[in-house]
Amino acid sequence: xxxxxxxxxxxxxxxGELSHIKADFGIKMETPLVLLHTQAGHIPHITHEVLKLxxxxxxxxxIPLVSIHNYYDAxxxxxxxxxxxxxxxxxxxxxxxxxxxxLTRQGHHVKEMVxxxxxxxxxxxxxxxxMAMINNLKPDMYTLLSDGDTNIASSQKRITKSVENTxxxxxxxxxxQKKSSNLQDSFVIAPVVGGYCLKSREKFIELILQNDSFVxxxxxxxxxxxxxxVEFIPFNEVELVVKKVIDNLPESKLRVISxxxxxxxxxxxxxxxxDVFDTSYCRILTERSAALTFSINENDLSEAYEINLRHNQYxxxxxxxxxxCQCITCNGYSRGYIHHLLTVQExxxxxxxxxxxVHHILRFFSKIRQSIRDECxxxxxxxxxxxxxxxxxxxxxxxxxxxx
Amino acid sequence: MNNIKSPLIFEIIGKCETSKARVGRxxxxxxxxxxxxxxxxxxxxxxxxxxxxxxxxxxxQIMLANTYHLGTRPGPKVLKKAGGLHKFxxxxxxxxxxxxxxxxxxxxxxxxxxxxGVKFQSLNEHKNEVMLTPEHSIEIQNAIxxxxxxxxxxxxxxxVPDKARIEESVHRTTRWLDRCLQAHQNPDIQSIFPxxxxxxxxxxxxxxxxxxxxxxxxxxxxxGLSGGESKDDFWKIVNLCTDLLPKNKxxxxxxxxxxxxxxxxxxxxxxxxxxxxxxxxxxxxxALLMNGQINLRKKQYALDFNPIDSDCTCSTCKNYTRAYxxxxxxxLPVACHLLTEHNLAFQLRLMKTIRENxxxxxxxxxxxxxxxxxxxKKDYPSWITDSLIAVNITL
Numbered sequence: 001x002x003x004x005x006x007x008x009x010x011x012x013x014x015x016g017e018l019s020h021i022k023a024d025f026g027i028k029m030e031t032p033l034v035l036l037h038t039q040a041g042h043i044p045h046i047t048h049e050v051l052k053l054x055x056x057x058x059x060x061x062x063i064p065l066v067s068i069h070n071y072y073d074a075x076x077x078x079x080x081x082x083x084x085x086x087x088x089x090x091x092x093x094x095x096x097x098x099x100x101x102x103l104t105r106q107g108h109h110v111k112e113m114v115x116x117x118x119x120x121x122x123x124x125x126x127x128x129x130x131m132a133m134i135n136n137l138k139p140d141m142y143t144l145l146s147d148g149d150t151n152i153a154s155s156q157k158r159i160t161k162s163v164e165n166t167x168x169x170x171x172x173x174x175x176x177q178k179k180s181s182n183l184q185d186s187f188v189i190a191p192v193v194g195g196y197c198l199k200s201r202e203k204f205i206e207l208i209l210q211n212d213s214f215v216x217x218x219x220x221x222x223x224x225x226x227x228x229x230v231e232f233i234p235f236n237e238v239e240l241v242v243k244k245v246i247d248n249l250p251e252s253k254l255r256v257i258s259x260x261x262x263x264x265x266x267x268x269x270x271x272x273x274x275d276v277f278d279t280s281y282c283r284i285l286t287e288r289s290a291a292l293t294f295s296i297n298e299n300d301l302s303e304a305y306e307i308n309l310r311h312n313q314y315x316x317x318x319x320x321x322x323x324x325c326q327c328i329t330c331n332g333y334s335r336g337y338i339h340h341l342l343t344v345q346e347x348x349x350x351x352x353x354x355x356x357x358v359h360h361i362l363r364f365f366s367k368i369r370q371s372i373r374d375e376c377x378x379x380x381x382x383x384x385x386x387x388x389x390x391x392x393x394x395x396x397x398x399x400x401x402x403x404x
Numbered sequence: 405m406n407n408i409k410s411p412l413i414f415e416i417i418g419k420c421e422t423s424k425a426r427v428g429r430x431x432x433x434x435x436x437x438x439x440x441x442x443x444x445x446x447x448x449x450x451x452x453x454x455x456x457x458x459x460x461x462x463x464x465q466i467m468l469a470n471t472y473h474l475g476t477r478p479g480p481k482v483l484k485k486a487g488g489l490h491k492f493x494x495x496x497x498x499x500x501x502x503x504x505x506x507x508x509x510x511x512x513x514x515x516x517x518x519x520x521g522v523k524f525q526s527l528n529e530h531k532n533e534v535m536l537t538p539e540h541s542i543e544i545q546n547a548i549x550x551x552x553x554x555x556x557x558x559x560x561x562x563x564v565p566d567k568a569r570i571e572e573s574v575h576r577t578t579r580w581l582d583r584c585l586q587a588h589q590n591p592d593i594q595s596i597f598p599x600x601x602x603x604x605x606x607x608x609x610x611x612x613x614x615x616x617x618x619x620x621x622x623x624x625x626x627x628g629l630s631g632g633e634s635k636d637d638f639w640k641i642v643n644l645c646t647d648l649l650p651k652n653k654x655x656x657x658x659x660x661x662x663x664x665x666x667x668x669x670x671x672x673x674x675x676x677x678x679x680x681x682x683x684x685x686x687x688x689x690x691a692l693l694m695n696g697q698i699n700l701r702k703k704q705y706a707l708d709f710n711p712i713d714s715d716c717t718c719s720t721c722k723n724y725t726r727a728y729x730x731x732x733x734x735x736l737p738v739a740c741h742l743l744t745e746h747n748l749a750f751q752l753r754l755m756k757t758i759r760e761n762x763x764x765x766x767x768x769x770x771x772x773x774x775x776x777x778x779x780x781k782k783d784y785p786s787w788i789t790d791s792l793i794a795v796n797i798t799l
Binding site: 039045047049050071073085119315318328332336343348 | 448451454455478482492493707724725731736737740
């Protein structure tokens with residue numbers, strides 16, 4: 001697989017292209033793009049058959065190792081690739097360590113190993129075990145093992161440990177990669193750690209750049225511990241670190257960030273030059289019964305930035321989630337029906353909301369790319385920000401009314 | 405009288421020369437239904453996470469919804485405003501609703517049956533007493549708008565020994581049938597099916613059937629079975645009822661859906677079936693096979709790279725191994741969707757096979773082979789051999 005930077009805008013937002021993908025050599029994918037966040041290879045609530053009803057475009061499945069660890073033995077015996085194993089052999093697979101939609105437990109560090117927390121408890125991975133698993137999974141893309149357990153509150157001691165561990169993993173994993181015949185075509189993403197300490201970030205990048213020729217992209221890791229809280233991280237908190245890392249990385253390489261970033265922050269990160277995100281935010285929304293309904297195009301007759309289908313006001317509302325949206329949920333199902341499904345705890349409620357949310361985010365990214373090409377990303381940013389601010393004002397008003 | 409529009413036209417396309425099995429085609433307001441048919445249960449206006457788009461692709465022609473549940477939530481008012489359940493749930497195939505009576509008696513301990521209707525304590529916060537009358541049941545079913553609707557009946561469990569009570573229920577069910585037919589607002593788009601009652605008493609079943617066939621209706625149901633009675637009793641009543649009911653109208657056996665029951669009861673002349681089992685069992689990791697079922701939670705499937713059923717053409721069997729499903733069943737909601745898809749496809753495939761064998765004149769051989777596969781040691785339960793002998797099939 002190959003990554004090429006195509007178009008750089010003034011603020012350094014850029015258009016790139018992924019091509020020569022082994023799973024399907026003919027396809028090309030433009031960045032900034034969003035990986036489809038999955039658990040064990042499935043977007044939560046969405047089977048691959050239903051995914052085909054959402055999008056016919058090629059997509060990349062982000063598969064957290066933590067969600068497939070229970071297949072460790074099965075994968076060893078299995079001949080095929082991971083995308084085939086999870087029932088979607090035509091899609092492109094991308095293996096990450098942790099699930100960005102779940103809060104990752106902190107601590108539990110053991111020298112030269114990384115703990116992951118599976119449904120059956122803690123499991124320790126070292127480079128050897130990790131790469132052996134990756135080798136059997138035969139993914140199209142994967143991240144190297146990392147100790148990214150840092151956030152804005154981390155101590156310098158923890159940051160230093162994280163840098164040392166991850167630099168060692170980088171070396172060990174790459175030497176494994178070089179020898180593995182299964183992984184010769186895999187697109188390698190190296191995690192960049194160092195918490196919120198600019199010096200540590202700089203030092204870490206220096207340490208791993210010697211392996212740059214074996215790496216196709218970089219993941220800005222160690223900013224948070226995943227989970228729903230990422231949505232509320234103020235951009236200015238991460239801005240300096242993200243910019244510092246991007247400045248120190250080679251421009252020709254793919255830049256990845258993971259987590260449930262809000263749409264407004266996604267645009268800000270795109271403006272810094274990030275190329276790849278994921279849809280874990282859709283899971284967070286769907287779990288709280290919320291549908292994204294901010295307007296992306298003029299055709300969208302948006303009533304609010306986001307609506308919560310649990311509210312009784314939707315019981316007799318037979319309009320689609322978003323008037324003008326072309327997803328299968330909005331084409332056939334009403335807010336009232338989805339409200340009913342949620343009230344009676346039927347599975348289809350989450351299915352329908354998730355279909356819309358994933359469709360909406362995919363559309364949002366397509367608009368981002370268009371806006372970069374048209375050099376009007378700022379307009380999109382202001383448009384989304386206005387809608388978001390109005391939504392916040394409305395929430396406060398509603399709270400005040402309730403208190404009265 | 406061909407020019408009068410009927411909400412149900414039933415044609416018999418083929419008959420088995422040995423047994424009472426037959427293939428029919430029902431034409432309903434939302435399209436044709438090939439019989440014998442299995443109708444999956446979408447209790448609350450949805451089928452276990454499946455999109456109607458997927459059900460259409462599987463060639464599902466009719467599904468069931470429950471009046472008691474829909475009458476409670478979202479309620480008839482919302483359903484009416486939505487333009488009926490078909491529109492509300494985006495399903496343009498056919499629907500059948502039950503009367504709500506059975507749920508009330510089985511779900512609510514406090515239900516009391518009087519001549520007026522079924523009295524029960526409401527599930528809402530007020531806990532007030534509510535009465536479901538035949539008129540009220542039809543009013544809700546009219547609001548739901550299903551293509552086939554059921555009369556409110558006086559259900560008595562087959563395990564109740566009190567014959568006087570059962571006899572009362574038979575006569576009351578007929579009186580309630582008349583009240584239902586009287587209250588029905590949409591006879592041109594919805595057909596009411598009477599329900600033959602009488603538990604395991606043949607004389608009472610005869611009374612019930614002979615009364616109901618005097619009414620001008622488009623089909624009949626056999627009720628009050630599949631409630632804990634022995635299989636030896638069960639098949640005799642089914643066999644009796646299909647003898648008593650007119651041959652030119654569809655016969656619906658309520659609450660039956662195990663594969664072996666579907667094969668036997670098709671041989672006994674039943675045209676329609678429903679059961680929650682195939683969709684409910686999917687949630688617990690159970691997948692259906694022609695020779696039984698497997699529970700994918702079991703460790704033995706952890707390294708099994710075969711599909712659930714290599715003869716099955718459903719998308720689950722085409723794309724997923726047992727090993728993969730083993731790792732996600734009862735963990736991720738998608739596992740439930742994938743197994744539901746397979747189990748539904750299984751039921752549809754079984755019914756299609758039954759129909760094809762009847763039409764090809766090979767039904768007898770099919771039944772024998774089916775039972776042999778299910779009981780390789782030929783240790784058939786007595787009810788299977790007896791019921792099949794009754795329709796001239798000897799295992």
